[in-house]
Every structure is written in structure tokens, then in C-alpha cells.
Amino acid sequence: MRIITANLNGIRSAATKGFFTWLNRQRADVVCIQETKAQEWQLTDPVFHPAKFECHYHDAVKKGYSGTALFTRHTPQKIIHGLGIDWIDQEGRYLEAQFGNLSVISLYLPSGSSGEIRQEYKYRMMDAFLPHLQKLRAQNRSVVICGDWNIAHTEADIRNWRGNKKNSGFLPEERTWLSELFDKHGYCDAFRQLPQKEHEYTWWSQRGQARANNVGWRIDYQITSDDLAEQVQRTRVYRDKMFSDHAPLIIDYDFSIEP
DNA sequence: CGTAATACG
Numbered sequence: 001m002r003i004i005t006a007n008l009n010g011i012r013s014a015a016t017k018g019f020f021t022w023l024n025r026q027r028a029d030v031v032c033i034q035e036t037k038a039q040e041w042q043l044t045d046p047v048f049h050p051a052k053f054e055c056h057y058h059d060a061v062k063k064g065y066s067g068t069a070l071f072t073r074h075t076p077q078k079i080i081h082g083l084g085i086d087w088i089d090q091e092g093r094y095l096e097a098q099f100g101n102l103s104v105i106s107l108y109l110p111s112g113s114s115g116e117i118r119q120e121y122k123y124r125m126m127d128a129f130l131p132h133l134q135k136l137r138a139q140n141r142s143v144v145i146c147g148d149w150n151i152a153h154t155e156a157d158i159r160n161w162r163g164n165k166k167n168s169g170f171l172p173e174e175r176t177w178l179s180e181l182f183d184k185h186g187y188c189d190a191f192r193q194l195p196q197k198e199h200e201y202t203w204w205s206q207r208g209q210a211r212a213n214n215v216g217w218r219i220d221y222q223i224t225s226d227d228l229a230e231q232v233q234r235t236r237v238y239r240d241k242m243f244s245d246h247a248p249l250i251i252d253y254d255f256s257i258e259p
Numbered sequence: 260c261g262t263a264a265t266a267c268g
Contacts, residue, residue: 010262037263064263111268118267150268206260206268244261245268 001029001256003104005146005220006248007203011036011048011069017242020047026250029073029257030097032106032146036067058082058106060092067092068106068147074099074257085128093125099257103136107147112168119168122150126177130185136225137186143225144190144253148203148246150219153178153189157218159199169219181223190222190251193232200237202247211245222251231255 004026008014011033023031031053036043039059049055053071058081060066070079080096082089095106109126112119136143151174152158164170181187191200201216210216224232234252 009268013262035262035268062266065267114267 002027002250002252003030003032003144003146003222004028004248004250005032005034005106005148005222006243007034007108007148007220007246009035009037009244009246011038011043011067013037013244014242015045015047019242020050022240022242023071024050024052028071028250030104030146031069031071032095032104033069033071034067034106034108034148036069036092037064038067039063056081056095056097058092058095061090065091066108068095068108070095070097070104070106072097072104083128083132088125088128101140102142102255102257103144105143105145105147107145107149109148109150111150112171122168123173126174130177130181133181133185133187141225142228142255143187144228145187145223146221146249148220149178149223151175151178152217152219156196156198157201159201159215159217164217169217186226187223188226188229190224190228190232190253191218191235191249193229194235202237202249204245206245220246220249222249228253228255 040057055071057069076097078098083094093108097104110122112122155161202220204211204216231253236250238248
């Protein structure tokens, strides 16, 4: 099966640039979207509900802000909106689809780049999310968590690591949190299961010529439970001018969703 | 500076 994750930086803007035309050609089974920046009542146009998918939206309370979506070709047994934690769910950051023993999750971890208050919020969500991830493992579920984690893990995941050691998204505490997820809690970075390509980033600053020079960060991941690690068949970062600052991440797995 | 509403990334 193929899972795509994409931070769209505004789903309405993305639609006008041809995102849905592109998507309908991708043979995706599940599509996880972040930063819809819209509420569902603003998305009545059929373009936002492509026919071959079952489409779910999880909006932020604040208009034009954040928001996740999950499109699926197969009907899930259950859709879960949010973590059950109000101050997180108000920002529309977690949307889960359950297919038997498999959970596919669209996740948008906060950015901390605007200042201390949002960095603290980011840390608080990381702290609140970890027990949830442990619970999913304790239930013996297979899990694919797709989305914008707003953290570059290692020096291989960011072009200018020296210059960003004190910047949100590459702080030691954030990187350690991801390391512990991988080393202690039974999760792995699907993209890193296959032979490494260098300088494969998913996000570029809009300042200067960052995109043109590929001075980027890998902050979008599909993080799976360890049991799915050997299922990864092919990974691809899809760079196209249609996607203004984030590139979608496409991963093919060697498992299928039970009907 | 883009997206979408005057903030946020």
C-alpha cells in the first residue's frame, strides 16, 4: 500500500495550484494532510472530497489555522478526532484511522519558531503525545504516524546543522525526544529503512534562496511501529513548485489493509 | 514572504 503525507500550507491554496489533480494520479491508499488552514464548512466544493477516497477533516477552532485531514481509499472501522486532550485538539493536530490492527495517523506537531510560548506548547504536546504512543504499542497495534513533526532528527536531516543548533526544530531536547521514540519506544523512521539518499529534505525556509539551493530540513516523517520497518519498499520526497515550502513524502509499504 | 484573516509559520 502507498501512504502519502503532505503539509499543504492551506488546502484551498493548494487546490488552486493543482494539488488534487496531482493527488488523483498518485494511486494513494491513504493521504495524510497537515495545515489545511480551513474549516470543513469552507470546503463544500467537491474538489475537497475526491470521489475515490473517504475524506475526513479535523479542524482547528481558530479560523484559517492548522488543521489535519486524512483521505482513505479503504473504509476504516473507526476514525478518531484528536487525542482527547482539549488544548491540543482545539488546534486540530491529530487524526487517526483504524483498519483492523493498523492505525494510520495524520499528525501536525506545533512549530516553536515564533517564540517561547509556542516552544513551551510544543514541548507540552510532545510530553502528552508520548504516553499515547506508548499506549498504541501496549495495545500491540501496527502504527504509521504521518506528518509534520517540526523536528529534524540528526545532522543528516538538516543542511545547516551548525547554524541551527539553537533554533526550534533542531534543539537537543527535541532531537533526543525523537531518538528515544526510536530507541526506547518501539518506533522507527520509515524513510531511513532504505539505503540513504543525501540531502533529502521536506521543508525549506522562504528566506533567501533556501529552496533553490536545497538548504532544507527533513521534518516530515512517516514514523512506524517497529513491526512495519521491514515492510518499507520505496520512499520518495516529491519536490514540485506546486508545493510552496513543504514537499510531500510518499512511502510504499509491502502490506495491505484487510478488507 | 505565503496563506488566510491581523496571526502564524
